[in-house]
Amino acid sequence: MAHYTGPRVRISRRFKTPIFGPSKYLERRQYGPGVHGPKARRKVTEYALGLIEKQKLRYYYGLQERQFRGVYEKALRRRGVTGEQMLQLLECRLDNVVYHLGFAPTRPAARQMVTHGHIRVNGRKVNIPSYTLKVNDEIEVRNHNVSRQMATRNLEMSTSRAVPDWLALEKDNFKGRVMRIPTRDEIQPIANEQAVVEFYSR
The missing domain is CATH 1.10.1050.10 (Ribosomal protein S4/S9, N-terminal domain)
Structure with missing residues (x-):
């Protein structure tokens, strides 16, 4: 698209x-x-x-x-x-959540990461940026050198951006999870x- x-x-x-x-x-x-x-x-x-x-x-x-x-x-x-x-x-689009978790510096970069196959959802590769995440869905950077190096660099750049409370980030494991649907005030x-x-x- x-x-x-x-x-x-x-x-x-x-x-x-x-x-x-x-x-x-x-x-x-x-x-x-x-x-x-x-x-x-x-x-x-x-x-x-x-x-x-x-x-x-x-x-x-x-x-x-x-x-x-x-x-x-x-x-x-x-x-x-x-x-x-x-x-x-x-907010629950996959590319937006990848951005919020800090795996990408911008939303366009997050979209590119998803379409290039660097992101997995619940253990399966998902290359659709508009994929709607649900509560308890796990987002993970693919276990590949290029993907992990890219995510490491982006996580270091995004330290000034706080991860929203409705998401949980396991920085060392390159994983994130949707804990709940965000409220209007949080968006x-x-x-x-x-x-x-x-x-x-x-």
Whole structure:
């Protein structure tokens, strides 16, 4: 499945949010990209606000529109608050969990690790980044020199990032486990998920 490979700082500046992580350019230029960026913009409509929030989440998790719409429709069929269910589905994606555990420095890098076969789930190779993990699922870096060396380097780089409480990491064994489904407060999304739900429900 294709994913966004274009300029990232430009996207972050468009939404005035560090979608792809901290950026010195975003801090320096806190306005939209292009020659008209610093100028005042027209009033944003409700539809545009919903679109902006949806795009923020989509870029943040690295999904194409069709994939993201599929996540929303799956959340819609679940019991509970649709917005919260959608965020939980996004957080429990395999590539996102690999990133949270520190096996990869970014979500795109985590996606690449999964697609290249470096990750196993419950002892079996899974090369689908969108694979939805469940409680007690065990994530492990493949027992291979290249895979373990890559994970070791990434774990050393990610020491400043805390592993979420809903995950457990066995750093020495290159393993992680989903202890429970994250709550809305633990996810702390960069966008208003309710605006996304309202955008799709029009």
